[in-house]
Amino acid sequence: MPGTLYMVATPIGNLEDLTFRARRILSEVDLIAAEDTRRTSHLLSHYQIKKPMVSLREHNEAREAARLVEKMLAGQSVAVVTDAGTPGIADPGARMVNAARAAGIQVVPIPGASAVTAAMSVSGSTVPEFTFLGFPPAKGEDRNRWFERLAGLTHPAVFFEAPHRIERTVAEVEGMLVKKHILVLRELTKLNETVVERPNNVSTEQIKPIGEFCVVVIPEIDSNEISTNSTAFQREALNLFTQLTAGGQVSEEFAIELIALKLAVTEAAARKAVKKAKISVKQQNQ
Secondary structure, eight states, X not given: XXXXXXXXXXXXXXXXXXXXXXXXXXXXXXXXXXXXXXXXHHHHHHTTOOOOEEEOOTTTHHHHHHHHHHHHHTTOOEEEEOSSBOTTSSSSOHHHHHHHHHTTOEEEEEOOOXXXXXXXXXXXXXXXXXXXXXXXXXXXXXXXHHHHHHHHOSSOEEEXXXXXTHHHHHHHHHHHOTTSEEEEEESTTSTTOEEEEESTTTOOOOOOOOSOEEEEEEOOHHHHHHHTTSHHHHHHHHHHHHHHHGGGXXXXXXXXXXXXXXXXXXXXXXXXXXXXXXXXXXXXHO
16 A cells, blocks of 8 residues: 655744644654755754655755655655745645655645745735745846736735845835835744834834845735725625625625625725626616
């Protein structure tokens, strides 16, 4: 019977953030495939786990995935871990998952710490969606297109950046997106964790280019108001309103409150959107 592939999230800094389930899985598998065996050894030693390890990093993942699939087909279970966070999210792991699934091997996620969700939780954004953009390209046209995509977003974006490029990247973001709020989070969950708020008219703190960085870019407040004037938003608000008030079980005022909560806007904006959508429908039917 084939073994199982476990994609195990590990702490992003504070070793106490390893989940009970992750600890159990790491103790039970036959083999651990680690992005950096030295860093993972530190984690395993902290929890007194002794398991054989192999290196599974970006440059050898395709080759090692085939070898690990053979082991799992022979009945062994394998846990994939990266240096921090969840495998396959801006880290090695996706090729391993695809190879295992192609061979008919069960793939099981073991969730845990995430720099992306940790950053969003302290961003203060009330918008119920965001885009994760990974790492910006280092240079060239790819980098330009990446910034164009970031500039075009009307909801928050989260991305990672290397310490030797963080000052340049934040400067470019500020230059292009002067009306957007920027949070630069360094060494999340570690003892020297810092959160710097930008732009410069909000904070004059300097960003120390040491450690691991996560950046959150939040659109200006007015941009959310602009989005409420879109036809798609008004149509969605009217659809919700119609569903909620059908049959008379929910009053119109309570329906507006629920729509405002659902769409993360004010009640006034929700009421306005519903009203405009009704007018639009009426005009189309004339």
